[in-house]
Each structure stands twice: as structure tokens, then as C-alpha cells.
Amino acid sequence: MNEVFFRESFSRIVATLIRLTGDWTLAEDCAMDAIESALRRWPRDGEPDNPGGWLMITARNRAIDQLRRAAMAERKLRDLAFLQENDAPAPEEDDRLRLIFTCCHPALAMESRVALTLRTVAGLPTTEVARLFLVGEAAMAKRLTRAKSKIAEARIPYRVPSGAALTERLPSVLAVLYLLFTHGYDGEPELEREAIRLARLLAALMPAEPEVSALLALCLLQHSRRAARQDAAGDLVTLERQDRSRWDHIAIAEAVGLLAAHPVTGPYAIQAHIAACHATAPDFAATDWSALAAWYDQLARVHPSPVIEVNRAVAHGYAYGPAAGLELLAPIRDAVADYAPALAAEADLTARAGDRAAAAELFRRAAAAATSDAERRALLKRTG
Structure with a gap:
């Protein structure tokens, strides 16, 4: 059995217990x-x-032993004994869904939601x-303990909300998963893959929720370009210059299928359709x-932010001229x-408008503001 199997088993067992x-x-x-x-035991026996099932029964038996030794409540032992008699756990998918919603409860700080999701669900x-998180193990252990204590103290229910509460x-939940993905996309490939795995899990557990499938589609579309985003020297390659034969076209097809199966209901669906426009174009010129x-324009109406306005300006600049x-910037x-x-973005639009000197200065300013060496090098290359 590989590491993925044991990690998935861990989340199932934890959710049920x-x-x-x-x-x-x-x-x-x-x-x-x-x-x-x-x-x-398995390598030997x-x-x-x-x-x-073996892992679930073994973990359940461990729990029974510990509860007995600690003389815990009779009801908890009765619930676990019911599992022992029936040899099969209660619905694991429901339990994992409860676990996701509990870890991502808005009563917890976003950082705690992310950490708890990584520990218990992933x-x-x-x-x-x-x-x-760039902290020591002891500090993270304390942070996780505080998050669990907050759940107990605030009496956060271990259940999936329904109706208006689910919508709220x-x-x-989606924000936590997308934050995990973007952190991975910006430099932690393992975290990016983990976010996609969790998005798949959530989509399987909530197949009727369009925004859940849209989030999975968005992650797949952005992840599909990973192999082409950097050159051999580790420098960023712009979308215009990427080798599209290196894109993951299986992931793109899966994402497009997910989008076709659901209506556009929210910001993740709109962003996924934007990513699909890029992913399905045969080359940059054909976008x-x-x-x-x-x-x-639609995304700016439902989810306004300066970042979206920047991307909107780029799209309008290519569609209707720099x-x-x-003007939108x-x-x-x-x-x-x-x-x-x-x-x-302003530098590129300025260059396309014909003012190369002003564009070079803007690229230098962008390089100075860049948060990674790869991004900085890519921007400085465009100052010449």
C-alpha cells in the first residue's frame, strides 16, 4: 500500500471516530x-x-480499549460496540464531509482552518x-490543539449544515481548499496536489453542488499548465510563450466536462470558465x-476586487485594444x-500602445515588487 492509501485511510478513520x-x-x-x-505487520504477514476495513477495525478496537481504561461514558462504548458487532463502520463519506465542514467552520481563524484541514482531512x-507554515512542530501542535479546543468550547456541531446554513x-470550505491550492501553485507542488485530492473528495461527496465541481475544475485547469510554467533554468514562462503540448490535456478535458455538467452559479464557476478559455485555445493568438x-465583467460584478480588475483590464486590452x-486600470x-x-499588466499594455520607454520602467518597478526570484527574473527580461 502506498502513502496516499494510508493518508486517505487516516482521514476516514479520524472522521468516524x-x-x-x-x-x-x-x-x-x-x-x-x-x-x-x-x-x-503487513510486510511480514x-x-x-x-x-x-482492517485499519478501521483496528483503530476502533484501540479506541474501545482506551475508553475502557479511562472509564469513559457508557454511550460512547455502546456506539463503538455497535460497530464491532456489525463489522462495518457507519457511512465514511458522511463522516469525512462532517469533518471537512467542522475543520472549515468560520468561527476558526483561516490559518487554523487550513492547518486543521491538512492534519485531519488530508x-x-x-x-x-x-x-x-514555516513554524516549529511544537508550535504547530499547540496551534492545532487550540483549534480543537475552540471547536469544543464554541460547541461547533459535527455535522453538515442544510438549507440556508449550507449555502452560508x-x-x-471552498475558500480553504482554494487557499491550499494557490499556496501550492505558488511554490509547494505537494500542497497543490493535496488540494486537488481534497477537492475531488468534496466533489464526490457533494456532486449536486455546482460550485464544488467548479472549484475542482478550476484547480485542474490551473494545474494542467504546471509542466510548462518554468523553463529549464527555473524561470517563469509567460502564457504566451508556453509550450501547450506540455499541458495536461487529460486534466483539461476532465475540467471542461465538469463545467458542462453544471450551471454557472458563483465565482468559482466563472473563474473556471476563464481558465477554460485559455486552456482550450490552440495557441495564444487564438484565445x-x-x-x-x-x-x-461578470466576475467583477459578483466578486469585485482590485486583482480581478487588473485581470479584467488585461482581457479588455487584448479584446478591444491596449x-x-x-482605461480600466x-x-x-x-x-x-x-x-x-x-x-x-500596465507595462504590457503600455508597450503594446507604443511607449516602450515607459513600459520598461514599469517592468522594472514590477520586478522590484515581485515576491519570488523567478518572477523577478522574468520581469527584468522584459525591460530591454
Whole structure:
């Protein structure tokens, strides 16, 4: 069995044991004990016919033993004994969905939501979560403990909301997953892959929610270009210059299919359609910029932000000429004065409008504001 299997098993076991015991630490400890036992025994004795079931039963038995030793509530033991009698756990998918919504509850700070999701839903070790947050393992362990305590103290229910409450809470879940993806996209490939895996899980658990499928489609479309985003020296390659034969066309086809199956209901669907416009164009020149401009107009209405306005200006600049793009940038110039992509967009539009000297200065300013060496080098190349 590979690492992915054990991580997925970890989240299933933790989700089920949390529902039955209400004890996050007990659930995680028993899940880890079961996995460690499997890693010791299976190479020697051979894998069981149902590895996932073996892990669940082993973890459940660990929980029963610990609860008995601690003389815990009779109801918790009765619930676990019911599982023992029936040999099969309660619906795991429902439990994992409950776990996702609990970890992403808006009562928790965003940083805590992300860390808790990585630890309990993704099954990443605390050491790995700490590395991604650039903190020590002990500090991350305390942060996770505080998040679990907050869930208990605030009496955050371990359930999936329904009706209006689901509509209200779902954006928090999607925001956590997309934040994970963007962090990965900006430099942590493992985190990017993990976000896609979790988005797949959520889409499988909530197939009727259009924005869930749209988020998965958006991540797949952006991830599809990863192999072409950097050259051999590690420098960024702009969309215009990327080798599209290196894009993941299987992922693109999957994403386009997801979008075709659902109506456009929110910002993730609009962003996914924008990404699909780029992904399905045979080359940069064939991009349907007027369609992109229309999608950005719609996105700006439902989810206004300076960043979206920058991208909207770029789309309009290619669809209707650089003057149109510069006109849209003018009202937000102060708000994005130190934002490298905005300066680069203005530089590109300015160059296409014919003012090469002004464009070079803007590219230099964009390079100075860049947050990564690769981005800085790519921008400086355009000053000449």
C-alpha cells in the first residue's frame, strides 16, 4: 500500500471516530496506531483482503480499549460496540464531509482552518503541516490543539449544515481548499496536489453542488499548465510563450466536462470558465479574448476586487485594444501600486500602445515588487 492509501485511510478513520467519541485527539491517536501496526505487520504477514476495513477495525478496537481504561461514558462504548458487532463502520463519506465542514467552520481563524484541514482531512503529519507554515512542530501542535479546543468550547456541531446554513457555510470550505491550492501553485507542488485530492473528495461527496465541481475544475485547469510554467533554468514562462503540448490535456478535458455538467452559479464557476478559455485555445493568438472580457465583467460584478480588475483590464486590452485596458486600470492604479502583476499588466499594455520607454520602467518597478526570484527574473527580461 502506498502513502496516499494510508493518508486517505487516516482521514476516514479520524472522521468516524470523532463522530462516535467526540474526542479529536483519541481519534487521531487510534488512527495512527492502526496505520503503524499495519506498517509493522503487513510486510511480514501479508495484506488482509480488506485493508481499509482492517485499519478501521483496528483503530476502533484501540479506541474501545482506551475508553475502557479511562472509564469513559457508557454511550460512547455502546456506539463503538455497535460497530464491532456489525463489522462495518457507519457511512465514511458522511463522516469525512462532517469533518471537512467542522475543520472549515468560520468561527476558526483561516490559518487554523487550513492547518486543521491538512492534519485531519488530508492526513499530513504535524511535522509536515508545520513545515508548510514555516513554524516549529511544537508550535504547530499547540496551534492545532487550540483549534480543537475552540471547536469544543464554541460547541461547533459535527455535522453538515442544510438549507440556508449550507449555502452560508460552503464558501468557507471552498475558500480553504482554494487557499491550499494557490499556496501550492505558488511554490509547494505537494500542497497543490493535496488540494486537488481534497477537492475531488468534496466533489464526490457533494456532486449536486455546482460550485464544488467548479472549484475542482478550476484547480485542474490551473494545474494542467504546471509542466510548462518554468523553463529549464527555473524561470517563469509567460502564457504566451508556453509550450501547450506540455499541458495536461487529460486534466483539461476532465475540467471542461465538469463545467458542462453544471450551471454557472458563483465565482468559482466563472473563474473556471476563464481558465477554460485559455486552456482550450490552440495557441495564444487564438484565445477568445472577447469571451474572456465578458467573463471578467461578470466576475467583477459578483466578486469585485482590485486583482480581478487588473485581470479584467488585461482581457479588455487584448479584446478591444491596449487603450481600453489602460482605461480600466486607471481608477485602481493607487490600490495596486505595489502589486507586481498589476504593474506588469500596465507595462504590457503600455508597450503594446507604443511607449516602450515607459513600459520598461514599469517592468522594472514590477520586478522590484515581485515576491519570488523567478518572477523577478522574468520581469527584468522584459525591460530591454
